[in-house]
Amino acid sequence: MKGGTILKKAVLVLMMVLILAFAFNIVYPLHFRRSVETATLYWGSTGEEVREVQRRLKNWGYYDGAVDGIYGPKTFQAVKNFQAKHGISTTGTVGPQTRAALGLPEKAADAYTPTRGVSSGDNVYLMAQAIYGEARGEPYIGQVAVGAVIMNRINHPSFPNTIAGVIFQPGAFTAVTDGQMFMQPNETALKAARDALNGWDPTGGAIYYYNPAKTTNRWIYSRPVVKVIGKHYFAK
Amino acid sequence: MDRQRAVTFVLLLALVAVAVWGYDQYRQKNDYNVFLQNQYHRMFYELIDHVETIEADLAKAMVADSPQQNLVLYSDVWRQAFSAQEKLNQLPISHLTLSNTSKFLTQVGDYGFSLTRKNADGTPVSADDWSNLAELHNYAGYLAVELQKLRSSIQEKNISLGDLTREGSYIFARASDNLPNREFTRIEQEMVDYPTLIYDGPFSEHIQDIKPKGLVGDNIDYQRAEQVARDFLKGVNIQSIKKISNGNGDIKTYGLEVLAEGGNRIYIDISRKGGHVVWMLNQRDVDSVNISPTRAVELAKKFLEQNGYKNMVSTYSMRYDNVSVINFAYSEKDVVIYTDLIKVKVALDNGEIVGYEAEGYLKAHHRRNLPEPKLTADQAEERISMRLEIGREPRLALIPLENKDEVLCYEFQGTFGGDDFLVYINALTGKEERILKLLRSENGTLTI
Structure with missing residues (x-):
């Protein structure tokens, strides 16, 4: 009899777990969608609005990083501090309430509005993700070098013509194939990405790199190596 | 008895739950699989369409005679090749296998672009161009046929993702081997959609594939x-x-x-x-700002002079991570030579030089015989759009073109509707060579 109650309880618990699991499955994506609709700015957001937030936070002394349109760790902390001061719950994201407190302006329509859609922040973050995923254990210069390879590929006829095209080319980078690149890059990776985008190329024009300890591809060994940095061989 | 029944019940329930979960997972996996396959197939079919259109366009270009027709055909080749390359590089096939086909498509596109320009300039098509066109046409035809073979085998076998990868790899590997072994110059197009290169200020893309002249x-x-x-x-x-x-x-x-x-x-x-120092990077983190951007430019200039680089003028700069990256161009007889570039990175806490990059300078710098301008600044100004409100006095600059020629231009700075532009008018012919847009932010001035 006693064993029976335990079993009944076990059944109850099992069923509850199942119900919860299914409910989570339905609720989680919904929550995700909603946050996109209200255009909340969060860690990883990029663009002109982020720049505006950074500009304001910097003017008011909450933020001491670069006004680069990339919502990184520093911006996150600055937003949290701002929220704490203004009695908004410290989420570290810029939702409607924080937005209002920051006083983000409405834009007026005009015949010709000055160009505003051009920014390079998205690319910096994307490249930093690729660098972080591929080479976070490498010396700093090795991280810049990975970014430089991406830049060299863009200009090379055998490869796609955009940063996203090069990074997401099927099979081109292991960290992209196994999803490792979708982590938040650290400050070092962001810095390396900026240096690479600004034209520093420690490799001298390499378009491939590999780790000889891990690579099984024979073809890659036939490419002339132009530089060795850390564990990576850079080749043309 | 009771207990046994309960055990059976729980086990059955668990089984049903696992089955439901498993089926759900299976269904999701299938959905993703089909979704991906559809995407890949779309890429593949569109790729074939583009390659076929390229072949047809190139064939028509062989017989077209009016500039109007040529303009349409060449620019269509350019557009189709670009799209084809985009799609090719999204197929689930190793990029090593695809690289030659990808290169071919880039070359066809570049060639279309350069012919479009030639056409606009009124330059006649040369004998070399005709044989290039014929060769590109033939290979486009070959590629189209190979792709069609792959298509029919996909249709017959109701091919799966794995098969597309395997058979596609085979076809592309063979196609690559048959590529005409010929080097076309890579043309740098100004229609870049990656504003990243703007960091370098104008004209930094010229440095690829050039034998270093400045060493x-x-x-x-x-x-x-x-x-x-x-x-x-x-x-x-x-x-x-x-x-x-x-x-x-x-x-x-x-x-x-x-x-x-x-x-x-x-x-x-x-x-x-x-x-020569080619580049230097100091990985030190800079935590504070104590000096102004203007001071940073002075320090960078002084640093260059100490290292034997006289006559360098600062052109564009930008700030990030508490450092200032300043672009310098060589200047000779008041002409800014935009090909000979050196970048200097100054830490804004103590003014230390934390980065240096002279690849552009070392590759491009050589003794030049600068031509005398045939147009005066006023004559050049007449070539500029009425809509542009001209700012400061124009200056002379030497800029590289897509084909890596260098031309002497007047550089005009102006505004339109709150946007800033640089317009380059050829000082010898009066041709409007290039238009750059300036992006100003508190982090510095960029161009696109």
Whole structure:
């Protein structure tokens, strides 16, 4: 009899777990969608609005990083501090309430509005993700070098013509194939990405790199190596 | 008895739950699989369409005679090739296998672009162009046929993702082997949609595939390179220097790692010919800002002069991570030479030089015979759109073109509707060579 109650309880618990699991499955994506609709700015957001937030936070002394349109760790902390001061719950994201407190302006329509859609922040973050995923254990210069390879590929006829095209080319980078690149890059990776985008190329024009300890591809060994940095061989 | 029944019940329930969960997973996996396959198939089918259109366009171009027709055909080749390349590179096939086909598509596109320009300039199609066109046409035809073979085998076998990868790899590997072994110059198009390169200021894309012209002097040995590094890093308290890796790229270098006081690492590459510093990066984090951007420019200029680079003028700069990156161009007889570029990165806390990049300069700099302008500044100004409100006095500049020729231009700065532009008018012919847009932000001025 006693064993029976335990079993009944076990059944109850099992069923509850199942119900919860299914409910989570339905609720989680919904929550995700909603946050996109209200255009909340969060860690990883990029663009002109982020720049505006950074500009304001910097003017008011909450933020001491670069006004680069990339919502990184520093911006996150600055937003949290701002929220704490203004009695908004410290989420570290810029939702409607924080937005209002920051006083983000409405834009007026005009015949010709000055160009505003051009920014390079998205690319910096994307490249930093690729660098972080591929080479976070490498010396700093090795991280810049990975970014430089991406830049060299863009200009090379055998490869796609955009940063996203090069990074997401099927099979081109292991960290992209196994999803490792979708982590938040650290400050070092962001810095390396900026240096690479600004034209520093420690490799001298390499378009491939590999780790000889891990690579099984024979073809890659036939490419002339132009530089060795850390564990990576850079080749043309 | 009761207990046994309960056990059976729980087990059954668990089984049903697992089955439901498993089915759900299976269904999801299938959905994703089908979704991906559809995407890949769409890419593949569109790729075939593009390649077929390229072949047809090139065939028509062989017989077209009016500039109007040619313009349509060449620009369509350019557009189709670009789209084809986009799609090719999204197929689930190793990029190593695809690289030659991808290169072919880039070349066809570039060729279409350069012919479009020639056409607009009224330059007639040369004998070389005709044979290039014919060759590109033939290969486009070959590629189209190969792709069609792959298509029919996909249709017959109701091919899966794995098969597309396998059979596609085979076809593309064979197609690559049959590629005409011919080098076309890569043309740098100004319709870039990656505003990243703008960091460099205008015209920095010219440096690829150029034999370094600025490397003067004798070959040096490693000892000498170490001395060059010490001289270059004068202000740094150097603990040790070690060789990490020689560079065998376009510029052959000695790669050095310098360990500075406090465990900070500085990387520096020195050319084996002439012992020039090619680039330097100090990985130190800069935490505060104590000096102004103007002061940073002065410091950078002084640094260049100390290292023997006189006549450098600062063109564009940008700020990030508490450093200022300043772009310098060589200037000769009041003409800004936009090909000979050096970048200097200044830490805004103590003014230390934390980065240096002279690849552009070392590759492009040589003694030039600058032509005399045939147009006056006023005559050049007449060529500028009425809509542009001209700002400061124009200055002369030497800029590189897509085909890597260098032309002497008047550089006009102006505004339209709150946007800033640079317009370059050829000082010899009056042709409007290039238009750049300036992006201003508190982080510096960029161009696109």
